Amino acid sequence: MDGVVSFTKKIVAICSGGLDSTVMYFYLKHLGAEVVPINFSYGARHNFRERERAKLMIPELILLDIDLLFLNSSLLKNSTIDVPHGHYEEENMKSTVVPFRNGILLSYAIAYAESIGFDAVALGSHAGDHAIYPDCRPSFTSAMNEAAKEGTYNKINVISPFNYMSKGDIVKVGHQLGIDEIMGTTWTCYEGHEVHCGLCGACTERKEAFQIAGVEDRTKYEN
Amino acid sequence: MDGVVSFTKKIVAICSGGLDSTVMYFYLKHLGAEVVPINFSYGARHNFRERERAKLMIPELILLDIDLLFLNSSLLKNSTIDVPHGHYEEENMKSTVVPFRNGILLSYAIAYAESIGFDAVALGSHAGDHAIYPDCRPSFTSAMNEAAKEGTYNKINVISPFNYMSKGDIVKVGHQLGIDEIMGTTWTCYEGHEVHCGLCGACTERKEAFQIAGVEDRTKYEN
Numbered sequence: 001m002d003g004v005v006s007f008t009k010k011i012v013a014i015c016s017g018g019l020d021s022t023v024m025y026f027y028l029k030h031l032g033a034e035v036v037p038i039n040f041s042y043g044a045r046h047n048f049r050e051r052e053r054a055k056l057m058i059p060e061l062i063l064l065d066i067d068l069l070f071l072n073s074s075l076l077k078n079s080t081i082d083v084p085h086g087h088y089e090e091e092n093m094k095s096t097v098v099p100f101r102n103g104i105l106l107s108y109a110i111a112y113a114e115s116i117g118f119d120a121v122a123l124g125s126h127a128g129d130h131a132i133y134p135d136c137r138p139s140f141t142s143a144m145n146e147a148a149k150e151g152t153y154n155k156i157n158v159i160s161p162f163n164y165m166s167k168g169d170i171v172k173v174g175h176q177l178g179i180d181e182i183m184g185t186t187w188t189c190y191e192g193h194e195v196h197c198g199l200c201g202a203c204t205e206r207k208e209a210f211q212i213a214g215v216e217d218r219t220k221y222e223n
Numbered sequence: 224m225d226g227v228v229s230f231t232k233k234i235v236a237i238c239s240g241g242l243d244s245t246v247m248y249f250y251l252k253h254l255g256a257e258v259v260p261i262n263f264s265y266g267a268r269h270n271f272r273e274r275e276r277a278k279l280m281i282p283e284l285i286l287l288d289i290d291l292l293f294l295n296s297s298l299l300k301n302s303t304i305d306v307p308h309g310h311y312e313e314e315n316m317k318s319t320v321v322p323f324r325n326g327i328l329l330s331y332a333i334a335y336a337e338s339i340g341f342d343a344v345a346l347g348s349h350a351g352d353h354a355i356y357p358d359c360r361p362s363f364t365s366a367m368n369e370a371a372k373e374g375t376y377n378k379i380n381v382i383s384p385f386n387y388m389s390k391g392d393i394v395k396v397g398h399q400l401g402i403d404e405i406m407g408t409t410w411t412c413y414e415g416h417e418v419h420c421g422l423c424g425a426c427t428e429r430k431e432a433f434q435i436a437g438v439e440d441r442t443k444y445e446n
Contacts, residue, residue, distance in 0.1 A: 099337035114322035135374035147366035
Protein backbone atom coordinates (compact mmCIF):
# COMPACT_ATOMS: atom_id res chain seq x y z
CA MET A 1 0.00 0.00 0.00
CA ASP A 2 1.80 3.00 -1.34
CA GLY A 3 0.00 5.83 0.43
CA VAL A 4 -0.74 7.44 -2.89
CA VAL A 5 -3.69 9.35 -1.46
CA SER A 6 -1.77 11.08 1.30
CA PHE A 7 -2.05 14.35 -0.65
CA THR A 8 -5.55 13.82 -2.04
CA LYS A 9 -8.42 13.68 0.36
CA LYS A 10 -11.52 14.27 -1.76
CA ILE A 11 -11.80 11.62 -4.40
CA VAL A 12 -14.40 10.72 -7.01
CA ALA A 13 -13.99 6.94 -7.37
CA ILE A 14 -15.26 5.04 -10.41
CA CYS A 15 -17.02 2.02 -8.90
CA SER A 16 -18.22 -0.55 -11.43
CA GLY A 17 -19.45 -3.10 -8.90
CA GLY A 18 -16.52 -5.31 -9.87
CA LEU A 19 -13.91 -6.70 -7.52
CA ASP A 20 -11.08 -4.25 -8.20
CA SER A 21 -12.94 -0.94 -7.94
CA THR A 22 -14.98 -2.12 -4.94
CA VAL A 23 -11.86 -3.04 -2.97
CA MET A 24 -10.35 0.28 -4.08
CA TYR A 25 -13.37 2.16 -2.72
CA PHE A 26 -13.07 0.58 0.74
CA TYR A 27 -9.27 0.97 0.63
CA LEU A 28 -9.56 4.73 -0.05
CA LYS A 29 -12.14 5.09 2.74
CA HIS A 30 -9.84 3.13 5.05
CA LEU A 31 -7.04 5.59 4.25
CA GLY A 32 -9.29 8.40 5.45
CA ALA A 33 -10.23 9.94 2.11
CA GLU A 34 -13.62 11.50 1.46
CA VAL A 35 -14.88 9.37 -1.40
CA VAL A 36 -17.77 10.00 -3.78
CA PRO A 37 -18.52 6.76 -5.67
CA ILE A 38 -19.76 7.05 -9.25
CA ASN A 39 -21.13 4.20 -11.36
CA PHE A 40 -21.48 4.12 -15.15
CA SER A 41 -23.78 2.10 -17.32
CA TYR A 42 -22.70 2.27 -20.97
CA GLY A 43 -24.65 -0.46 -22.72
CA ALA A 44 -22.63 -3.61 -22.01
CA ARG A 45 -24.84 -6.54 -21.15
CA HIS A 46 -23.19 -7.13 -17.78
CA ASN A 47 -23.60 -3.47 -16.69
CA PHE A 48 -26.96 -4.04 -15.00
CA ARG A 49 -25.60 -6.93 -12.94
CA GLU A 50 -22.57 -4.87 -11.91
CA ARG A 51 -24.76 -1.94 -10.92
CA GLU A 52 -27.18 -4.17 -8.99
CA ARG A 53 -24.27 -5.46 -6.91
CA ALA A 54 -22.62 -2.04 -6.63
CA LYS A 55 -25.81 -0.55 -5.12
CA LEU A 56 -25.95 -3.36 -2.56
CA MET A 57 -22.39 -2.73 -1.42
CA ILE A 58 -22.21 1.06 -1.79
CA PRO A 59 -25.69 2.54 -1.28
CA GLU A 60 -24.53 6.16 -1.73
CA LEU A 61 -23.50 5.42 -5.31
CA ILE A 62 -24.10 8.12 -7.94
CA LEU A 63 -25.47 6.59 -11.14
CA LEU A 64 -24.65 7.87 -14.63
CA ASP A 65 -25.95 6.38 -17.87
CA ILE A 66 -24.02 7.08 -21.02
CA ASP A 67 -24.57 5.82 -24.55
CA LEU A 68 -21.59 4.28 -26.33
CA LEU A 69 -23.62 2.44 -28.94
CA PHE A 70 -22.24 4.67 -31.71
CA LEU A 71 -18.95 2.81 -31.24
CA ASN A 72 -18.05 -0.10 -33.42
CA SER A 73 -17.56 -2.48 -30.48
CA SER A 74 -18.55 -6.12 -30.65
CA LEU A 75 -19.16 -6.29 -26.89
CA LEU A 76 -21.68 -3.45 -27.10
CA LYS A 77 -23.14 -3.89 -30.57
CA ASN A 78 -23.99 -7.52 -30.50
CA SER A 79 -25.82 -8.82 -27.47
CA THR A 80 -25.63 -12.37 -28.84
CA ILE A 81 -21.85 -12.41 -29.27
CA ASP A 82 -20.20 -15.30 -27.49
CA VAL A 83 -18.21 -14.03 -24.56
CA PRO A 84 -14.75 -15.56 -24.95
CA HIS A 85 -13.42 -18.04 -22.42
CA GLY A 86 -9.84 -18.15 -21.19
CA HIS A 87 -7.29 -15.55 -20.15
CA TYR A 88 -7.03 -11.84 -20.86
CA GLU A 89 -3.68 -12.21 -22.61
CA GLU A 90 -5.30 -14.16 -25.42
CA GLU A 91 -6.14 -12.67 -28.81
CA ASN A 92 -9.85 -13.60 -28.67
CA MET A 93 -10.24 -11.37 -25.59
CA LYS A 94 -9.93 -8.33 -27.84
CA SER A 95 -13.65 -8.62 -28.57
CA THR A 96 -14.22 -7.43 -24.98
CA VAL A 97 -12.41 -4.13 -25.59
CA VAL A 98 -14.62 -1.03 -25.69
CA PRO A 99 -12.50 1.61 -27.46
CA PHE A 100 -11.03 4.20 -25.06
CA ARG A 101 -13.70 3.35 -22.49
CA ASN A 102 -11.62 4.48 -19.54
CA GLY A 103 -10.81 7.73 -21.33
CA ILE A 104 -14.52 8.51 -21.51
CA LEU A 105 -15.34 7.35 -17.96
CA LEU A 106 -12.37 9.23 -16.49
CA SER A 107 -13.31 12.40 -18.37
CA TYR A 108 -16.82 12.31 -16.93
CA ALA A 109 -15.43 11.66 -13.45
CA ILE A 110 -12.87 14.48 -13.80
CA ALA A 111 -15.61 16.88 -14.95
CA TYR A 112 -17.77 15.85 -12.01
CA ALA A 113 -14.90 16.20 -9.51
CA GLU A 114 -14.17 19.69 -10.88
CA SER A 115 -17.83 20.61 -10.64
CA ILE A 116 -18.13 19.62 -6.93
CA GLY A 117 -14.74 21.00 -5.88
CA PHE A 118 -13.00 17.62 -5.38
CA ASP A 119 -9.33 17.15 -6.12
CA ALA A 120 -8.88 13.62 -7.45
CA VAL A 121 -10.41 10.79 -9.42
CA ALA A 122 -9.64 7.12 -8.82
CA LEU A 123 -9.68 4.21 -11.27
CA GLY A 124 -9.34 0.57 -10.22
CA SER A 125 -7.22 -0.76 -13.08
CA HIS A 126 -4.56 -3.33 -12.22
CA ALA A 127 -1.60 -5.12 -13.80
CA GLY A 128 -3.69 -8.02 -15.13
CA ASP A 129 -5.61 -5.65 -17.41
CA HIS A 130 -2.55 -4.26 -19.15
CA ALA A 131 -2.05 -6.88 -21.86
CA ILE A 132 -5.39 -6.47 -23.58
CA TYR A 133 -6.74 -3.07 -22.48
CA PRO A 134 -4.44 -0.17 -23.47
CA ASP A 135 -6.59 2.25 -21.46
CA CYS A 136 -5.72 0.41 -18.23
CA ARG A 137 -1.93 0.81 -18.52
CA PRO A 138 0.04 3.11 -16.21
CA SER A 139 1.28 5.07 -19.26
CA PHE A 140 -2.37 5.87 -20.05
CA THR A 141 -3.51 6.77 -16.52
CA SER A 142 -0.40 8.85 -16.04
CA ALA A 143 -1.13 10.82 -19.24
CA MET A 144 -4.76 11.27 -18.11
CA ASN A 145 -3.43 12.53 -14.77
CA GLU A 146 -1.48 15.17 -16.69
CA ALA A 147 -4.52 16.05 -18.85
CA ALA A 148 -6.74 16.37 -15.76
CA LYS A 149 -4.23 18.60 -13.93
CA GLU A 150 -3.80 20.83 -16.98
CA GLY A 151 -7.45 20.86 -18.02
CA THR A 152 -9.09 21.85 -14.71
CA TYR A 153 -9.04 24.77 -12.28
CA ASN A 154 -8.74 22.35 -9.33
CA LYS A 155 -5.67 20.69 -10.90
CA ILE A 156 -7.33 17.34 -10.47
CA ASN A 157 -5.24 14.19 -10.05
CA VAL A 158 -6.03 10.82 -11.58
CA ILE A 159 -4.90 8.00 -9.31
CA SER A 160 -4.96 4.26 -9.93
CA PRO A 161 -3.61 2.85 -6.67
CA PHE A 162 -3.75 -0.80 -7.83
CA ASN A 163 -2.06 -0.27 -11.17
CA TYR A 164 1.09 -2.19 -10.26
CA MET A 165 -0.75 -4.94 -8.38
CA SER A 166 -2.24 -8.21 -9.62
CA LYS A 167 -5.86 -9.17 -9.03
CA GLY A 168 -4.56 -11.64 -6.43
CA ASP A 169 -2.86 -8.76 -4.61
CA ILE A 170 -6.16 -6.86 -4.63
CA VAL A 171 -7.95 -9.82 -3.03
CA LYS A 172 -5.27 -9.78 -0.33
CA VAL A 173 -5.90 -6.08 0.29
CA GLY A 174 -9.64 -6.75 0.54
CA HIS A 175 -9.00 -9.57 2.98
CA GLN A 176 -6.84 -7.29 5.14
CA LEU A 177 -9.67 -4.75 5.07
CA GLY A 178 -12.05 -7.46 6.34
CA ILE A 179 -14.39 -7.38 3.34
CA ASP A 180 -14.40 -11.04 2.20
CA GLU A 181 -18.20 -11.07 2.14
CA ILE A 182 -18.33 -7.91 0.04
CA MET A 183 -15.71 -9.30 -2.35
CA GLY A 184 -17.95 -12.34 -2.84
CA THR A 185 -20.81 -9.98 -3.72
CA THR A 186 -18.91 -8.05 -6.41
CA TRP A 187 -19.68 -8.81 -10.06
CA THR A 188 -17.01 -9.75 -12.61
CA CYS A 189 -18.70 -11.94 -15.25
CA TYR A 190 -19.20 -10.69 -18.83
CA GLU A 191 -22.43 -12.69 -19.10
CA GLY A 192 -25.58 -11.22 -17.60
CA HIS A 193 -26.82 -14.41 -15.90
CA GLU A 194 -28.20 -14.65 -12.34
CA VAL A 195 -24.84 -15.81 -10.98
CA HIS A 196 -21.27 -15.81 -12.38
CA CYS A 197 -20.84 -18.17 -15.38
CA GLY A 198 -17.45 -19.34 -14.10
CA LEU A 199 -16.10 -19.82 -17.64
CA CYS A 200 -15.57 -16.45 -19.33
CA GLY A 201 -12.21 -14.69 -19.21
CA ALA A 202 -13.31 -12.43 -16.39
CA CYS A 203 -14.55 -15.34 -14.25
CA THR A 204 -11.38 -17.33 -14.91
CA GLU A 205 -9.17 -14.50 -13.67
CA ARG A 206 -11.47 -13.90 -10.69
CA LYS A 207 -11.27 -17.52 -9.54
CA GLU A 208 -7.50 -17.57 -9.89
CA ALA A 209 -7.13 -14.32 -7.95
CA PHE A 210 -8.78 -15.83 -4.86
CA GLN A 211 -6.72 -19.02 -5.23
CA ILE A 212 -3.45 -17.11 -5.57
CA ALA A 213 -4.33 -14.90 -2.60
CA GLY A 214 -5.27 -17.93 -0.50
CA VAL A 215 -8.58 -16.28 0.38
CA GLU A 216 -11.91 -18.11 0.43
CA ASP A 217 -13.93 -17.28 -2.73
CA ARG A 218 -17.54 -16.71 -1.65
CA THR A 219 -18.75 -16.14 -5.22
CA LYS A 220 -21.55 -18.35 -6.58
CA TYR A 221 -20.57 -19.81 -9.97
CA GLU A 222 -22.65 -21.79 -12.51
CA ASN A 223 -19.57 -23.79 -13.44
CA MET B 224 0.35 26.77 -41.59
CA ASP B 225 2.56 24.26 -39.87
CA GLY B 226 1.80 21.07 -41.80
CA VAL B 227 0.89 19.32 -38.59
CA VAL B 228 -1.22 16.75 -40.45
CA SER B 229 1.48 15.59 -42.84
CA PHE B 230 1.67 12.31 -40.90
CA THR B 231 -2.04 11.92 -40.13
CA LYS B 232 -4.42 11.39 -42.99
CA LYS B 233 -7.60 10.03 -41.38
CA ILE B 234 -8.94 12.50 -38.89
CA VAL B 235 -12.09 12.71 -36.77
CA ALA B 236 -12.64 16.47 -36.41
CA ILE B 237 -14.82 17.96 -33.69
CA CYS B 238 -16.98 20.50 -35.54
CA SER B 239 -19.17 22.66 -33.32
CA GLY B 240 -20.53 24.88 -36.05
CA GLY B 241 -18.41 27.70 -34.65
CA LEU B 242 -15.85 29.72 -36.57
CA ASP B 243 -12.67 28.01 -35.37
CA SER B 244 -13.61 24.35 -35.87
CA THR B 245 -15.33 25.08 -39.19
CA VAL B 246 -12.24 26.74 -40.63
CA MET B 247 -10.20 23.85 -39.20
CA TYR B 248 -12.40 21.33 -41.02
CA PHE B 249 -11.91 23.03 -44.40
CA TYR B 250 -8.21 23.53 -43.64
CA LEU B 251 -7.69 19.81 -42.95
CA LYS B 252 -9.60 18.89 -46.12
CA HIS B 253 -7.48 21.39 -48.04
CA LEU B 254 -4.35 19.64 -46.75
CA GLY B 255 -5.63 16.40 -48.24
CA ALA B 256 -6.73 14.63 -45.07
CA GLU B 257 -9.71 12.28 -44.98
CA VAL B 258 -11.91 14.00 -42.40
CA VAL B 259 -14.92 12.66 -40.53
CA PRO B 260 -16.72 15.59 -38.86
CA ILE B 261 -18.46 14.95 -35.54
CA ASN B 262 -20.80 17.35 -33.76
CA PHE B 263 -21.80 17.27 -30.10
CA SER B 264 -24.84 18.63 -28.39
CA TYR B 265 -24.40 18.67 -24.60
CA GLY B 266 -27.19 20.80 -23.26
CA ALA B 267 -25.89 24.34 -23.69
CA ARG B 268 -28.55 26.68 -25.00
CA HIS B 269 -26.54 27.71 -28.06
CA ASN B 270 -25.89 24.07 -29.12
CA PHE B 271 -28.96 23.88 -31.35
CA ARG B 272 -27.98 27.05 -33.22
CA GLU B 273 -24.43 25.77 -33.65
CA ARG B 274 -25.67 22.45 -34.96
CA GLU B 275 -28.17 24.07 -37.31
CA ARG B 276 -25.35 26.06 -38.89
CA ALA B 277 -22.91 23.13 -38.83
CA LYS B 278 -25.34 20.97 -40.80
CA LEU B 279 -25.73 23.71 -43.43
CA MET B 280 -21.98 23.96 -43.92
CA ILE B 281 -20.96 20.31 -43.46
CA PRO B 282 -23.85 18.05 -44.51
CA GLU B 283 -21.95 14.80 -43.79
CA LEU B 284 -21.76 15.70 -40.10
CA ILE B 285 -22.12 12.89 -37.55
CA LEU B 286 -24.35 13.99 -34.65
CA LEU B 287 -23.83 12.89 -31.05
CA ASP B 288 -25.99 13.95 -28.11
CA ILE B 289 -24.50 13.67 -24.66
CA ASP B 290 -25.92 14.69 -21.32
CA LEU B 291 -23.75 16.85 -19.08
CA LEU B 292 -26.58 18.12 -16.90
CA PHE B 293 -25.19 16.23 -13.87
CA LEU B 294 -22.40 18.81 -13.83
CA ASN B 295 -22.62 21.83 -11.61
CA SER B 296 -22.21 24.30 -14.46
CA SER B 297 -24.06 27.58 -14.54
CA LEU B 298 -24.04 27.68 -18.34
CA LEU B 299 -25.82 24.33 -18.52
CA LYS B 300 -27.92 24.37 -15.35
CA ASN B 301 -29.57 27.68 -15.64
CA SER B 302 -31.12 28.56 -18.95
CA THR B 303 -32.01 32.02 -17.66
CA ILE B 304 -28.49 32.97 -16.60
CA ASP B 305 -27.31 36.21 -18.16
CA VAL B 306 -24.59 35.48 -20.68
CA PRO B 307 -21.72 37.79 -19.73
CA HIS B 308 -20.63 40.55 -22.08
CA GLY B 309 -17.02 41.57 -22.70
CA HIS B 310 -13.78 39.64 -23.21
CA TYR B 311 -12.78 36.09 -22.36
CA GLU B 312 -9.95 37.22 -20.07
CA GLU B 313 -12.45 38.69 -17.65
CA GLU B 314 -13.45 37.00 -14.40
CA ASN B 315 -17.19 36.99 -15.21
CA MET B 316 -16.50 34.77 -18.23
CA LYS B 317 -15.86 31.86 -15.88
CA SER B 318 -19.61 31.24 -15.81
CA THR B 319 -19.27 30.02 -19.40
CA VAL B 320 -16.85 27.22 -18.43
CA VAL B 321 -18.25 23.68 -18.65
CA PRO B 322 -15.88 21.60 -16.49
CA PHE B 323 -13.45 19.49 -18.55
CA ARG B 324 -15.78 19.73 -21.56
CA ASN B 325 -13.02 19.19 -24.09
CA GLY B 326 -11.76 16.18 -22.12
CA ILE B 327 -15.16 14.55 -22.55
CA LEU B 328 -15.63 15.54 -26.21
CA LEU B 329 -12.10 14.46 -27.13
CA SER B 330 -12.55 11.12 -25.36
CA TYR B 331 -15.68 10.39 -27.38
CA ALA B 332 -13.93 11.43 -30.58
CA ILE B 333 -10.87 9.30 -29.74
CA ALA B 334 -13.09 6.28 -29.03
CA TYR B 335 -14.91 6.83 -32.31
CA ALA B 336 -11.66 7.21 -34.27
CA GLU B 337 -10.36 3.98 -32.73
CA SER B 338 -13.59 2.21 -33.56
CA ILE B 339 -13.51 3.17 -37.28
CA GLY B 340 -9.75 2.67 -37.73
CA PHE B 341 -8.80 6.36 -37.99
CA ASP B 342 -5.53 7.68 -36.64
CA ALA B 343 -6.17 11.20 -35.34
CA VAL B 344 -8.65 13.54 -33.71
CA ALA B 345 -8.68 17.30 -34.24
CA LEU B 346 -9.85 20.07 -31.90
CA GLY B 347 -10.21 23.70 -32.97
CA SER B 348 -8.99 25.43 -29.81
CA HIS B 349 -6.90 28.58 -30.26
CA ALA B 350 -4.77 30.98 -28.25
CA GLY B 351 -7.68 33.29 -27.35
CA ASP B 352 -9.35 30.49 -25.38
CA HIS B 353 -6.37 29.82 -23.11
CA ALA B 354 -6.98 32.44 -20.43
CA ILE B 355 -10.36 31.20 -19.27
CA TYR B 356 -10.65 27.59 -20.53
CA PRO B 357 -7.92 25.32 -19.10
CA ASP B 358 -9.07 22.50 -21.38
CA CYS B 359 -8.13 24.56 -24.45
CA ARG B 360 -4.46 25.08 -23.53
CA PRO B 361 -1.64 23.35 -25.41
CA SER B 362 -0.49 21.69 -22.16
CA PHE B 363 -3.92 20.02 -21.98
CA THR B 364 -4.21 18.95 -25.63
CA SER B 365 -0.64 17.68 -25.54
CA ALA B 366 -1.43 15.52 -22.46
CA MET B 367 -4.60 14.25 -24.19
CA ASN B 368 -2.47 13.41 -27.22
CA GLU B 369 -0.29 11.28 -24.94
CA ALA B 370 -3.36 9.65 -23.31
CA ALA B 371 -4.87 8.88 -26.73
CA LYS B 372 -1.66 7.34 -28.05
CA GLU B 373 -1.21 5.23 -24.93
CA GLY B 374 -4.87 4.29 -24.53
CA THR B 375 -5.64 3.01 -28.04
CA TYR B 376 -4.48 0.25 -30.36
CA ASN B 377 -4.27 2.73 -33.27
CA LYS B 378 -2.01 5.04 -31.24
CA ILE B 379 -4.33 7.91 -32.04
CA ASN B 380 -2.99 11.47 -32.14
CA VAL B 381 -4.81 14.51 -30.83
CA ILE B 382 -4.02 17.56 -32.94
CA SER B 383 -5.08 21.17 -32.42
CA PRO B 384 -3.58 22.91 -35.43
CA PHE B 385 -4.79 26.40 -34.40
CA ASN B 386 -3.62 26.22 -30.80
CA TYR B 387 -0.91 28.86 -31.22
CA MET B 388 -2.99 31.13 -33.44
CA SER B 389 -5.40 33.93 -32.55
CA LYS B 390 -9.00 34.02 -33.76
CA GLY B 391 -7.89 36.77 -36.16
CA ASP B 392 -5.28 34.42 -37.62
CA ILE B 393 -7.99 31.78 -38.10
CA VAL B 394 -10.14 34.26 -40.04
CA LYS B 395 -7.10 34.93 -42.25
CA VAL B 396 -6.72 31.18 -42.89
CA GLY B 397 -10.42 30.94 -43.79
CA HIS B 398 -10.07 33.88 -46.15
CA GLN B 399 -7.10 32.21 -47.86
CA LEU B 400 -9.20 29.07 -48.21
CA GLY B 401 -11.89 31.16 -49.93
CA ILE B 402 -14.63 30.48 -47.37
CA ASP B 403 -15.70 33.99 -46.33
CA GLU B 404 -19.36 33.13 -46.93
CA ILE B 405 -19.07 29.99 -44.79
CA MET B 406 -17.30 31.93 -42.03
CA GLY B 407 -20.26 34.32 -42.00
CA THR B 408 -22.59 31.34 -41.56
CA THR B 409 -20.75 29.86 -38.53
CA TRP B 410 -22.29 30.34 -35.09
CA THR B 411 -20.40 31.84 -32.16
CA CYS B 412 -22.97 33.51 -29.90
CA TYR B 413 -23.78 32.11 -26.42
CA GLU B 414 -27.37 33.30 -26.75
CA GLY B 415 -29.79 31.14 -28.73
CA HIS B 416 -31.44 33.97 -30.67
CA GLU B 417 -32.21 33.94 -34.42
CA VAL B 418 -29.05 35.89 -35.21
CA HIS B 419 -25.88 36.72 -33.25
CA CYS B 420 -26.54 39.05 -30.28
CA GLY B 421 -23.36 41.01 -30.98
CA LEU B 422 -22.78 41.75 -27.28
CA CYS B 423 -21.76 38.57 -25.45
CA GLY B 424 -18.10 37.66 -24.97
CA ALA B 425 -18.13 35.25 -27.87
CA CYS B 426 -19.66 37.83 -30.25
CA THR B 427 -17.21 40.52 -29.10
CA GLU B 428 -14.22 38.32 -29.91
CA ARG B 429 -15.77 37.24 -33.21
CA LYS B 430 -16.25 40.82 -34.39
CA GLU B 431 -12.71 41.76 -33.40
CA ALA B 432 -11.24 38.73 -35.19
CA PHE B 433 -12.66 39.87 -38.53
CA GLN B 434 -11.51 43.44 -37.87
CA ILE B 435 -7.98 42.36 -36.96
CA ALA B 436 -7.81 40.06 -39.99
CA GLY B 437 -9.07 42.82 -42.27
CA VAL B 438 -11.69 40.45 -43.67
CA GLU B 439 -15.31 41.45 -44.32
CA ASP B 440 -17.58 40.08 -41.55
CA ARG B 441 -20.71 38.69 -43.21
CA THR B 442 -22.33 37.78 -39.89
CA LYS B 443 -25.76 39.24 -39.07
CA TYR B 444 -25.75 40.84 -35.58
CA GLU B 445 -28.64 42.19 -33.50
CA ASN B 446 -26.33 44.84 -32.08
